[in-house]
Amino acid sequence: MDYVIEMLNIRKEFPGIVANDNVTLQLKKGEIHALLGENGAGKSTLMNVLFGLYQPEQGEIRVKGKPVNITNPNIANDLGIGMVHQHFMLIDKFTVTENIILGEEPKKGVAINIKAAEETVKEISEKYGLAVDPRSKISDISIGMQQRVEILKTLYRGADIIIFDEPTAVLTPQEIRELIQIMKTLIKEGKSIILITHKLKEIMEVCDRVTVIRKGEGIGTLNVKDTNTHELANLMVGREVVFTTEKGPANPKDPVLEIKDLAVNSSRGVQAIKHLNLNVRSGEIVGIAGVDGNGQSELIEAITGLRKTENGSIRLNGKEIQNLKPRKVTESGIGHIPEDRHKHGLVLDYSIGENIVLQTYYKKPISKHGVLNYKSIYKKAKEIISIFDVRTPSEYTKARSLSGGNQQKAIIGREIDRNPDLLIAAQPTRGLDVGAIEFIHKRLIEQRDRGKAVLLVSFELDEILNVSDRIAVIYEGQIIDIVDASQTTEQELGLLMAGSKKKVGEQINV
Incomplete structure (x- = not known):
């Protein structure tokens, strides 16, 4: 069998942890090969070894049958290996072309020949169906387009x-469909792909084979056509995984959150929310379904005090909270799991213990007269780490060292521990594996069953249908319909999300 990549018996250690333990992965030419595992299983570490960012303690790497020593990413590039990182490595102020050619600039004398570079970028993007404007600034294009720039960077380098x-x-459903098409085009053009993922549907749709790793160890490689999502989930997690969250009927009582005639502007000064009405009662989960960019972020920021409102009212337990400072909002009884855990949920260079007290650091016993009590901080952190199954070497470990799933569990633990009346969960399982998703859904339902109000915002329709009691559909900054989760379908929600059902002047019962 001819393999273009062979990673044989790779072992990679960090202080106090074995990230990869005797893992083997073999990539055939012209295949899409999935590398599947839970958050923190060692998938990214293994690929960072292949790309030269880490050096293995043991094992051998072969490229097209020849043993190689990949000590840095430049060697990987020279061997024809490119990597599209989860967190994009782009410079916002540079154009698409400037980012793509960085370090490989075509010269005209001593100057950079930007015109020739733009032509090359245009040719490559057209060949692979990666429509991107070479002259756009990174800061002005969508996340999906930024990812295309990362793919073009690898293709530009051969x-x-x-x-x-x-x-x-971090992609919307539409962008995911486009990416899958791009991958298929790349394979037709003779490329080979390793896809690090924990999304089982995507593996079944696009991959030829899948290698499963669990807690750093290789579990095995399977042909995708010979397996199914249940088998893969069980192999990945090491136990039976339940895909639908069990929950009894809701028992809603009084309104906790009442939003009336709300208007909010976007960062560009354009109205993002207009005449929005919504209630969330104690003892229920209200899901907000909508295509990205229809005002979801602005709505959450307005409720949590991160964005000024232009009109209307936001009441929590009958008291107006719009335009209060964020600390006042959280103290009034709101917990917030933000949609971007790195930007708004954590200070990545703080320890996990320090992150767990970010909302309470100014209160006793965490601090006294403005002086932090580290004994109390790490005692509290230890409790939350244990209750919420945050897998970390210790409470002193930096937050950036944890996998996405464990970072998210720490945030959820921090917010739930404060016992809020309203828990806002924005994209709470984005980028997480089935085991972590199952855990987080259970915690949200537990909050509901304790008589709390939960507002869930997600682009994952499965999640909205599975977890919510009522579903509010947002379109162009308005709630255009509210449906019972048990009485609707993905198809009906899809039509509503496209704005198909709204009638002029129609009143929605909130």
């Missing part, structure tokens, strides 16, 4: 083996 690290974690 990569014929491309590693995709959790490529759909």
Whole structure:
């Protein structure tokens, strides 16, 4: 069998942890090969070894049958290996072309020949169906387009083996469909792909084979056509995984959150929310379904005090909270799991213990007269780490060292521990594996069953249908319909999300 990549018996250690323990992965030419595992299983570490970012303690790497020593990413590039990282490595102020050619600039004398570079970028993007404007600034294009720039960077450098690290974690459903089409085009053009993922549907749709790793160890490689999502989930987690969250009927009582005639502007000064009405009662989960960019972020920011409102009212337990400072909002009884855990949920260079007290650091016993009590901080952190199954070497470990799933569990633990009346969960399982998703859904339902109000915002329709009691559909900044989760379908929600059902002047019962 001819393999273009062979990673044989790879072992990679970090202080106090074995990230990869005797793992083997073999990539055939012209295949899409999934690398499947839970958050923190060692998938990205293994690929960072292949790309030269880490050096293994043991094992051998062969490229097209020849043993190689990949000590840095430049050597990987020279061997035809490119990597599209989960967190994009782009410079916002540069154009698409400037990012793509960085370090490989075509010269005209001593100057950079930007015109020739733009032409090359245009040719490559057309060949592979990666429609991107070469002159656009990175800061002005969508996340999906930024990912295309990352793919173009690898193609510009001549990569014929491309590693995709959790490529759909931050994409909308439409962008995911487009990416899958791009991958299929790349394979037709003779490329080979390793896809790091924990999304089982995507593996079944696009991959030829799948290698499963669990807690750093290789579990095995299967042909995708000979397996199914249940078998893969069980192999990945090491136990039977339940895909539908069990929950009894809701028992809603009084309104906790009441939003009336709300208007909010976007960062560009355009109205993002207009005449929005919504209630969330104690003892229920209300899901907000909608295509990305229809006002979801602005709505959450307005409720949590991160964005000024232009009109209307937001009441929590009968008291107006719009335009209060964020600390006042959280103290009034709101917990917030933000949609971007890195930007708004954690200070990545703080320890996990320090992150767990970010909302309470100014209160006793965490601090006294403005002086932090580290004994109390790490005692509290230890409790939450245990209750919420945050897998970390210790409470002193930096937050950035944890996998996405464990970072998310720490945030959820921090917010639930404060016992809020309203828990806002924005994209709470984005980029997480089935085991972590199952855990988080159970915690949300537990909050509901304790008589709390939960507002769930998600682009995952499965999640909205599975977890919510009522579903509010947002379209162009308005709630255009509210449906019972048990009485609707993905198809009906899809039509509503496209704005198909709204009638002029129609009143929605909130």
